[in-house]
Amino acid sequence: MVDDGTGLMVETRGLVKRYGKFTAVDHLDLRVRKGEIYGLLGPNGAGKTTTIKMLCGLLKISGGEAHINGKQVPDGRIAAEVGYMPQETALYPGLSVHQNLAFFGSIFGLTRREIEVREKTLLEFIGLPEWRNEMVGNLSGGMKHRVSLACALVHMPPLLLLDEPTVGVDPELRVSFWDYFNEIKNRGRTIVITTHYMDEANRCDRIGFMHDGHLIAEGKPDELLSLTGCACLEDAFMSFSAGGREEAER
Amino acid sequence: MKMPRFLTVTKRVFMDLKNDKRSLALIVIAPIFVMFVFGLAFSGEVKNIKVVVVDLDEGAAGVSSAPLPEKIISNLDEEVLELEYADGREAALEMVENGEAYAAVIFPPDLTSSALSGMADGSPASPVSIELLLDRSNINVANAVTKEFNDALLATVEEAGMGMPVKVDATAVFGENAKFMDFFVPGIMAFAVYMITTLLTLVTFVGERTSGTLQRMLATTLKERDIVLGYAAAFSLIGIGQAILLLLVGILVFDVTVVGNVLLAFLVIALLAIVSQALGILLSSTARREAQAIQVLPFVILPAFLLAGIFWPIEAIPAWLRPLSYLVPPTYAVDASRAVMLKGWGMGKIWIDIVALVAMAAFFLFLAVLSLRTRKD
Ligand SMILES: Nc1ncnc2c1ncn2[C@@H]1O[C@H](COP(=O)(O)OP(=O)(O)OP(=O)(O)O)[C@@H](O)[C@H]1O
Numbered sequence: 001m002v003d004d005g006t007g008l009m010v011e012t013r014g015l016v017k018r019y020g021k022f023t024a025v026d027h028l029d030l031r032v033r034k035g036e037i038y039g040l041l042g043p044n045g046a047g048k049t050t051t052i053k054m055l056c057g058l059l060k061i062s063g064g065e066a067h068i069n070g071k072q073v074p075d076g077r078i079a080a081e082v083g084y085m086p087q088e089t090a091l092y093p094g095l096s097v098h099q100n101l102a103f104f105g106s107i108f109g110l111t112r113r114e115i116e117v118r119e120k121t122l123l124e125f126i127g128l129p130e131w132r133n134e135m136v137g138n139l140s141g142g143m144k145h146r147v148s149l150a151c152a153l154v155h156m157p158p159l160l161l162l163d164e165p166t167v168g169v170d171p172e173l174r175v176s177f178w179d180y181f182n183e184i185k186n187r188g189r190t191i192v193i194t195t196h197y198m199d200e201a202n203r204c205d206r207i208g209f210m211h212d213g214h215l216i217a218e219g220k221p222d223e224l225l226s227l228t229g230c231a232c233l234e235d236a237f238m239s240f241s242a243g244g245r246e247e248a249e250r
Numbered sequence: 251m252k253m254p255r256f257l258t259v260t261k262r263v264f265m266d267l268k269n270d271k272r273s274l275a276l277i278v279i280a281p282i283f284v285m286f287v288f289g290l291a292f293s294g295e296v297k298n299i300k301v302v303v304v305d306l307d308e309g310a311a312g313v314s315s316a317p318l319p320e321k322i323i324s325n326l327d328e329e330v331l332e333l334e335y336a337d338g339r340e341a342a343l344e345m346v347e348n349g350e351a352y353a354a355v356i357f358p359p360d361l362t363s364s365a366l367s368g369m370a371d372g373s374p375a376s377p378v379s380i381e382l383l384l385d386r387s388n389i390n391v392a393n394a395v396t397k398e399f400n401d402a403l404l405a406t407v408e409e410a411g412m413g414m415p416v417k418v419d420a421t422a423v424f425g426e427n428a429k430f431m432d433f434f435v436p437g438i439m440a441f442a443v444y445m446i447t448t449l450l451t452l453v454t455f456v457g458e459r460t461s462g463t464l465q466r467m468l469a470t471t472l473k474e475r476d477i478v479l480g481y482a483a484a485f486s487l488i489g490i491g492q493a494i495l496l497l498l499v500g501i502l503v504f505d506v507t508v509v510g511n512v513l514l515a516f517l518v519i520a521l522l523a524i525v526s527q528a529l530g531i532l533l534s535s536t537a538r539r540e541a542q543a544i545q546v547l548p549f550v551i552l553p554a555f556l557l558a559g560i561f562w563p564i565e566a567i568p569a570w571l572r573p574l575s576y577l578v579p580p581t582y583a584v585d586a587s588r589a590v591m592l593k594g595w596g597m598g599k600i601w602i603d604i605v606a607l608v609a610m611a612a613f614f615l616f617l618a619v620l621s622l623r624t625r626k627d
Pocket residue numbers: 019022024042043044045046047048049050051087
């Protein structure tokens with residue numbers, strides 16, 4: 001990975017998304033460093049998914065700018081460096097687990113051999129090795145979610161944009177997911193993750209609280225706790241939300 | 251060797267089909283089914299029409315040959331007309347009125363005598379007429395009956411050596427022994443490929459949109475045009491496959507004769523498939539759910555059914571409606587593949603159709619790509 005000098009993997013400046021008159025993301029300044037796990041938190045409708053879609057080039061940016069690994073969005077070269085896991089499952093139900101993985105792998109130019117090797121590790125990691133040839137349509141909701149995550153990882157991109165990757169995944173498996181996230185982080189990858197689980201927020205290097213399209217607080221989990229004097233992130237988040245925007249000005 | 255990116259999409263469409271027996275059945279069985287239904291039921295020829303004959307002819311004195319009505323009847327095609335006999339005009343008329351027969355024919359008492367006397371003294375015969383009472387509520391049937399009697403009369407007159415002073419001498423330039431199915435197969439080929447390709451892409455693409463896989467693909471290195479091209483490649487191959495299948499069934503079951511270059515016909519069908527799949531993608535942007543997609547189908551299928559010249563020539567469409575025919579993609583494919591298969595025409599003569607199809611393909615592909623781009627707003 002070529003370092004562009006800033007040490008930032010994701011940087012947005014005054015990022016805005018408007019749907020007609022409604023502003024879903026409002027002057028968002030986000031900085032995600034290379035090699036960190038960044039958690040994006042916020043209530044339903046805060047603008048997390050909208051932000052991630054803009055970073056992926058799936059939504060036109062209404063104002064401000066976004067940079068990924070030093071390239072300004074939109075840029076055709078970005079896609080190869082990003083693994084995107086959408087909030088909805090987004091798989092082909094009529095294809096097997098293997099065929100889904102192979103399709104997304106082949107898009108990135110992986111050879112059959114490379115796909116096989118990665119598939120083995122990934123299936124191991126999502127705990128579905130014996131489901132390789134099962135139609136995705138026949139899997140349970142949580143299993144589909146796991147396959148979807150594997151599809152985002154198949155080409156080993158330096159940046160992962162994961163929109164609620166652990167929804168519907170059982171607690172035991174969630175723990176092993178986080179072990180895996182830390183493992184790939186230690187190999188130099190950057191992960192931006194949205195979640196509603198506070199225990200997961202705790203495991204992020206840094207978190208950002210979003211509310212009504214604004215970033216109202218940002219920092220390491222323990223920093224945010226001491227800032228609010230709260231015992232747990234859940235309460236901290238409540239106090240930020242209540243405090244509203246003045247806090248964010250600071 | 252590196253595969254062009256869009257081919258990954260093509261490959262996936264085929265993988266999907268391999269697992270999806272129902273769509274596969276639609277592709278393989280539906281066109282053949284359509285062909286059988288229309289081929290068997292709608293052969294374009296009317297048959298077994300009930301006609302009542304009232305023969306009042308009294309013959310002519312001193313003539314040994316058979317009376318005229320008998321000769322005329324022997325010249326009728328027994329497959330087309332099914333004859334019954336009645337004693338008088340009243341009875342026959344009643345049968346037509348009651349729907350027991352489509353027509354009644356009345357040979358007058360002086361038919362043979364006046365016809366022969368006219369011939370004997372060389373002077374124009376005093377005109378004698380054969381009365382035909384027709385149920386014209388069914389135009390096709392009525393026309394067929396009229397034509398049968400005119401033909402039979404003409405043949406009888408010629409046999410009797412009473413030749414017409416002027417007659418029409420028709421020679422087939424193309425399609426010497428063409429049957430209705432020969433005319434019909436190219437049409438049904440185009441129609442089936444158009445209908446099934448549009449339907450399948452429409453439904454598949456609404457799926458891509460609603461499940462989020464379209465977004466997921468667009469977040470990868472695939473561009474909008476790769477996706478559209480990938481689908482185009484897949485469905486043009488599928489279209490050619492369907493054309494081959496239909497042609498085989500046409501030749502083996504319906505004894506269809508092909509005089510031209512089949513490969514050229516396949517090129518035409520492939521172009522039509524590309525237009526159709528682009529149209530399917532385009533239409534998918536108007537639907538949020540599969541059920542909504544089905545609602546637009548009549549607007550795709552009916553114009554093609556009525557206006558593309560599949561069942562009847564475009565010339566049979568009212569002049570004011572005809573310009574619409576030229577907006578319906580299958581029109582060009584039907585015209586071109588028919589010209590190739592029936593008349594043996596080459597590229598030099600069907601190039602206008604090809605240009606029209608290529609232009610339509612380019613236009614719809616462009617719009618399809620555009621419809622994927624505008625999603626980002
Ligand atoms: N296509 C759209 N048109 C209009 N408004 C939209 C559109 N997509 C999203 N929104 C609105 O933008 C806001 C932000 O939505 P977004 O999906 O980014 O929220 P989120 O933070 O991801 O929420 P969740 O936690 O429920 O996933 C919401 O109020 C939503 O209603």
